[in-house]
Amino acid sequence: MSKVRVLVGTRKGAFVLDSDGKREKWEVSGPHFAGWEMYHVKGSPVDPNRVYASQCSGWFGQLIQRSNDGGKTWKPVGNKFVYDGVPGTHQWYDGTPHPWEFKRVWHLEPSLSDPDTVYAGIEDAGLFRSSDAGQNWQETSGLRGHGSGPRWQPGAGGLCLHSIILDPSNPERIFIAISAAGAFRTDDGGKTWRPINNGLKSPFLPDPTAEVGHCVHHIAMHPSRPGVLFMQKHWDVMRSDDAGDCWHEVSGNLPTDFGFVIDVHAHEPETIYVVPIKSDSEHFPLDGKLRVYRSRTGGNEWEPLTKGLPQSDCYVNVLRDAMAVDSLDSCGVYFGTTGGQVYASADSGDSWMPIVRDLPAVLSVEVQTLP
Amino acid sequence: MIQVELPAHLRTLAGVSGEVSIEVVGKVTQRSVLDALEARYPMLRGTIRDHVTRERRPFLRFFACQEDLSHESPDAPLPDLVASGKEPFLIIGAIAGG
Numbered sequence A: 001m002s003k004v005r006v007l008v009g010t011r012k013g014a015f016v017l018d019s020d021g022k023r024e025k026w027e028v029s030g031p032h033f034a035g036w037e038m039y040h041v042k043g044s045p046v047d048p049n050r051v052y053a054s055q056c057s058g059w060f061g062q063l064i065q066r067s068n069d070g071g072k073t074w075k076p077v078g079n080k081f082v083y084d085g086v087p088g089t090h091q092w093y094d095g096t097p098h099p100w101e102f103k104r105v106w107h108l109e110p111s112l113s114d115p116d117t118v119y120a121g122i123e124d125a126g127l128f129r130s131s132d133a134g135q136n137w138q139e140t141s142g143l144r145g146h147g148s149g150p151r152w153q154p155g156a157g158g159l160c161l162h163s164i165i166l167d168p169s170n171p172e173r174i175f176i177a178i179s180a181a182g183a184f185r186t187d188d189g190g191k192t193w194r195p196i197n198n199g200l201k202s203p204f205l206p207d208p209t210a211e212v213g214h215c216v217h218h219i220a221m222h223p224s225r226p227g228v229l230f231m232q233k234h235w236d237v238m239r240s241d242d243a244g245d246c247w248h249e250v251s252g253n254l255p256t257d258f259g260f261v262i263d264v265h266a267h268e269p270e271t272i273y274v275v276p277i278k279s280d281s282e283h284f285p286l287d288g289k290l291r292v293y294r295s296r297t298g299g300n301e302w303e304p305l306t307k308g309l310p311q312s313d314c315y316v317n318v319l320r321d322a323m324a325v326d327s328l329d330s331c332g333v334y335f336g337t338t339g340g341q342v343y344a345s346a347d348s349g350d351s352w353m354p355i356v357r358d359l360p361a362v363l364s365v366e367v368q369t370l371p
Numbered sequence B: 001m002i003q004v005e006l007p008a009h010l011r012t013l014a015g016v017s018g019e020v021s022i023e024v025v026g027k028v029t030q031r032s033v034l035d036a037l038e039a040r041y042p043m044l045r046g047t048i049r050d051h052v053t054r055e056r057r058p059f060l061r062f063f064a065c066q067e068d069l070s071h072e073s074p075d076a077p078l079p080d081l082v083a084s085g086k087e088p089f090l091i092i093g094a095i096a097g098g
Helices: B008-014 B030-040
Strands: A003-010 A013-020 A027-032 A037-043 A051-057 A061-067 A089-091 A097-099 A104-110 A118-123 A126-130 A160-166 A174-179 A182-186 A216-221 A229-233 A237-240 A262-264 A272-274 A292-295 A303-305 A323-325 A333-336 A342-345 A353-356 A362-370 B002-005 B020-022 B060-064 B089-093
Touching: A003 A051, A003 A333, A003 A342, A013 A037, A013 A353, A051 A104, A061 A104, A104 A160, A126 A160, A160 A216, A174 A216, A182 A216, A216 A262, A229 A262, A262 A323, A333 A362, B002 B030, B020 B030
Parallel strands: A037 A104, A037 A362, A323 A362, B002 B089
Antiparallel strands: A003 A013, A003 A037, A003 A362, A013 A027, A037 A051, A051 A061, A089 A097, A104 A118, A118 A126, A118 A160, A160 A174, A174 A182, A216 A229, A229 A237, A262 A272, A272 A292, A292 A303, A323 A333, A333 A342, A342 A353, B002 B020, B060 B089
């Protein structure tokens, strides 16, 4: 029978949750790297035992950990992230120039074809790549070197490159997103990049439809349709049917279109999930009710999923990298909260249960479906 | 041998308990002690000093012999008691938060 492994990054360590294909009983191991902020933990799709983790601390900086046995044991690998050339400046919150400075790794994206190749999305925004299993890192500097770089500005969480999507049909194509610069795409393996923000509207910008400056919170793609992208923006849920060339809003009947996570069902590329959050000034669910919203029509028509989720007095947040799906026949959906719960649904979101409920604040959730 | 006391998180990272003993060739300074420490425990590179500038990370302090040496030149000699191994060189995580 298949198994599922859930990799959870929290403010105070990483946890590995294991279950069989029924997904009813879970074994929790951890904390790994107790006391450290674990921004992201993700396994290689080629070799599920190869797992990478971003470990950081305000005191001791950034570490990258690598496991070759599915998260049982770990080894620190390379942690030297040096921008290519003279980094220059981006915009600070008040619009003044601010030097580019490495702060942390937000997201690790292992290659779809090589377990030793992995991408890192960092703050201040940049894309790095390792082709030796995390020992050495080189910047893919064409992104930061895009002419708009000096106009990028940080979101509330910093100028972070938080989303990396590798196109399974075209190894030269990568999508990334930065708060608050927007989404970008390369079609030549990272040498050159173009902003893909046409159709986004951000009233906090002097020009709400500017080429860059949009606070994209997360993007998602179904591997069978790499030209279709879904986006949870600061406000607005968006969709593109042409690999990001144009976006249109699909917030539809959502009670609020602010939020952080967005993900796609493993087998139904028009079924997507978001967790609406009240507003950018009140980062918790509306009315104290934790509701996942599902659209089976690729957006616009949304239904609340509440069975098993707290429907009163719930004021947690669900952060941008804290939702994932498994690929079992009945698709499992998972998300973690800043209250330390990880909720799972083994029936595509119809019903939910907490598979662990008292962890530190959850920063990221990734899922591996194992044979 | 120079005795170095690490913060708890870095002891875990380096896989050591208690003070570590480091052999330093030549003048005993912050730089030579940290160079030797990082050579013996490469996983500590970047956690005490910036990879590029080699400057002390801002939330760390260096103490020895009841003195704060954080702002001394990295090439200044450390106290004789540290150089002779009688007193440890302390790497301290600054108190931050409640």
